[in-house]
Amino acid sequence: xxxxxxxxxxxxxxxxxxxxxxxxxxxxxxxxxxxxxxxxxxxxxxxxxxxxxxxxxxxxxxxxxxxxxxxxxxxxxxxxxxxxxxxxxxxxxxxxxxxxxxxxxxxxxxxxxxxxxxxxxxxxxxxxxxxxxxxxxxxxxxxxxxxxxxxxxxxxxxxxxxxxxxxxxxxxxxxxxxxxxxxxxxxxxxxxxxxxxxxxxxxxxx
Amino acid sequence: xxxxxxxxxxxxxxxxxxxxxxxxxxxxxxxxxxxxxxxxxxxxxxxxxxxxxxxxxxxxxxxxxxxxxxxxxxxxxxxxxxxxxxxxxxxxxxxxxxxxxxxxxxxxxxxxxxxxxxxxxxxxxxxxxxxxxxxxxxxxxxxxxxxxxxxxxxxxxxxxxxxxxxxxxxxxxxxxxxxxxxxxxxxxxxxxxxxxxxxxxxxxxx
DNA sequence: ATCAAGGCGTGATAATTATCATAACGAGAC
DNA sequence: GTCTCGTTATGATAATTATCACGCCTTGAT
Numbered sequence: 001x002x003x004x005x006x007x008x009x010x011x012x013x014x015x016x017x018x019x020x021x022x023x024x025x026x027x028x029x030x031x032x033x034x035x036x037x038x039x040x041x042x043x044x045x046x047x048x049x050x051x052x053x054x055x056x057x058x059x060x061x062x063x064x065x066x067x068x069x070x071x072x073x074x075x076x077x078x079x080x081x082x083x084x085x086x087x088x089x090x091x092x093x094x095x096x097x098x099x100x101x102x103x104x105x106x107x108x109x110x111x112x113x114x115x116x117x118x119x120x121x122x123x124x125x126x127x128x129x130x131x132x133x134x135x136x137x138x139x140x141x142x143x144x145x146x147x148x149x150x151x152x153x154x155x156x157x158x159x160x161x162x163x164x165x166x167x168x169x170x171x172x173x174x175x176x177x178x179x180x181x182x183x184x185x186x187x188x189x190x191x192x193x194x195x196x197x198x199x200x201x202x203x204x205x206x
Numbered sequence: 207x208x209x210x211x212x213x214x215x216x217x218x219x220x221x222x223x224x225x226x227x228x229x230x231x232x233x234x235x236x237x238x239x240x241x242x243x244x245x246x247x248x249x250x251x252x253x254x255x256x257x258x259x260x261x262x263x264x265x266x267x268x269x270x271x272x273x274x275x276x277x278x279x280x281x282x283x284x285x286x287x288x289x290x291x292x293x294x295x296x297x298x299x300x301x302x303x304x305x306x307x308x309x310x311x312x313x314x315x316x317x318x319x320x321x322x323x324x325x326x327x328x329x330x331x332x333x334x335x336x337x338x339x340x341x342x343x344x345x346x347x348x349x350x351x352x353x354x355x356x357x358x359x360x361x362x363x364x365x366x367x368x369x370x371x372x373x374x375x376x377x378x379x380x381x382x383x384x385x386x387x388x389x390x391x392x393x394x395x396x397x398x399x400x401x402x403x404x405x406x407x408x409x410x411x412x
Numbered sequence: 413a414t415c416a417a418g419g420c421g422t423g424a425t426a427a428t429t430a431t432c433a434t435a436a437c438g439a440g441a442c
Numbered sequence: 443g444t445c446t447c448g449t450t451a452t453g454a455t456a457a458t459t460a461t462c463a464c465g466c467c468t469t470g471a472t
Contacts, residue, residue, distance in 0.1 A: 045333045046410070053325065065326075068311070069319040074326070097311045104310035105274070105303045108317070113275040115321040119259065120271075120280070122328050126371045127251045130459070156419065165332045167460055172421060204252070336429070362449065373430055378451060 010088040015079040021062065022077040028070065030087040032062045037083025038145070038154055041065075042162065043075045052163040054118045055080070057145065064114055068094075080154040125164055128206045133164040134174045135203035138184065142193055150192040178202075216294040221285040227268065228283040234276065236293040238268045243289025244351070244360050247271075248368065249281045258369040260324045261286070263351065270320055274300075286360040331370055334412045339370040340380045341409035344390065348399055356398040384408075 012035065015021055022032075024044055034056050041053040041064070053075060056062055062085060066074050097104035121140075125133055137160060141151060155163075161171045178184045183199050185192040193199055218241065221227055228238075230250055240262050247259040247270070259281060262268055268291060272280050303310035327346075331339055343366060347357060361369075367377045384390045389405050391398040399405055 043329060045329065046412075049333070051329050051333060053329070065318075065322045067318070068315045069322065074322075094311065096307075097314075098307040101302075101304040101307045101310045104307050104314060105300065108303075108310060108314040109274045111314070112271075112273070112317060112321070115318070115325065116271045116275065116280075118325055119321065119328070122325070122332075123249060123251065123257050123259070126328075126332075127255070127257060157421095158419075168419085169421085169461080170459065172419095176421070206252075363451095364449075374449085375431080375451085376429065378449095382451075 010086060013085050013087065015083045015085070017079055017082050020076060020078045021083070021085060022073050022075075024073055024076045026073050028063070028067055028073055029090055030063070031067065031090045031093040032085050032087040034058050034060050034062055035084040035086045037079055038081040039077050039079050039083055040155070040159065041075050041077050050162050051165075052159060054114075054121065055145065061111060061114055063090075064111060064118075067111075128203070130166055130170055130174055131177075131202055132204075132206040133166065134160070134171065134178065135199050137164060138178075138191065138193065139199060139203055141191075142196075149196065150190060152190045216292060219291050219293065221289045221291070223285055223288050226282060226284045227289070227291060228279050228281075230279055230282045232279050234269070234273055234279055235296055236269070237273065237296045237299040238291050238293040240264050240266050240268055241290040241292045243285055244287040245283050245285050245289055246361070246365065247281050247283050256368050257371070258365060260320075260327065261351065267317060267320060269296075270317060270324075273317075334409070336372055336376055336380055337383075337408055338410075338412040339372065340366070340377065340384070341405050343370060344384075344397065344399065345405060345409055347397075348402075355402065356396060358396045 013021075015037070021039060036058050039056045039062065041056060041062070042050050043053060045051050053065075056077075062077050066072070067090070093107075097107060124136060128136055141153065142149060145151070145154075157171045157175070158168045161168045164171070175184070175186065178199075179186050181198075183193070183195045183202070185194055219227075221243070227245060242264050245262045245268060247262060247268070248256050249259060251257050259271075262283075268283050272278070273296070299313075303313060330342060334342060347359065348355060351357070351360075363377045363381070364374045367374045370377070381390070381392065384405075385392050387404075389399070389401045389408075391400055
């Protein structure tokens, strides 16, 4: 019994871009992963601001934090692109995990990998400044998410700001500066990385 | 078979304050938790700086990130106080987890709780500025680690800086400012929180 | 069509933080 | 002992980032 086969007999749900999949405070009843699309995991912080924790791609678990240890979600999930999730009853998953060690360690490994990734990315972002952070997230979208030099940004400038921990104005300004320096091109919502090496250097040099 | 009983027949090691328990890059052969003392988990970032990921208390796992998913540690662990660790052979733990679902979910739950804690603390720190961050970490030491208003700081100012992502000078300056405002007292390495409410207000107001 | 709201973009200014310099002090090496 | 070296400490200055203010454009509601 693996995730794939379990999923086949479980419930799929579709979400339009912008729809909320999980609301902070919801009780955790299902174990969910993303089948297609792109979502953001985020948290409401004091003063009605939001902090984006990470983005999740197809086959990533959406049930990460708090699952198996809390009763209620301490983060929200919203679709950035039209998305399909696959959910299984959490109690069934827990029972299965208790009965089947291999299944349990499989899940464990996958969740750990995801949370490790979050922590390591936080550290990467933290050691950079504005320019380095913007370069880092552009490279992230280009290399990890879209695997292309030209892509349509699935997030607003505000959401970038919420991920890297800066203000919207500075995100916008920095993108403009990168454009003025000929490192990227901006066509409305799509971004083209023109000078990949220079962007990488900026990301490395903080 | 639970962690406690498994530990009883496994190897304990003692470390003096300052000794390194795990070195980034070491291959992961054991599953380790802290029996007594206090340690820091940290990572070397570019430019021989270090970033502290978290602190671990007795009964916390020291094997967190990368374990079960990587072959080598991507972080280091060093004792901040004299510490004793308890280690089990990782392959044995994996085998046991594969055979025993309850054991596996138990570990899973504990690791998840720890990594969740790290992520949530990162978010808390991230949304604050210098003063708020210093207040937050002082409250953390006071409430979580020592459960006292007066305690001996187990970390240097530099290490505080490495945790909250600021410079040493600003950490020192901010502690001085809090002292001048009568919120804390500093006797060499020990700190007394005089005005807990004010410190909490500073932590909340960022 | 018109209005309101929100995202994008830019400039001026203020606040925050980093960097550089310097000094006192204690611990460990020799 | 004495000499480093690292930590704590403080000030002056520079760099970075946030805040405020404004205008443009698009989208959705009425």
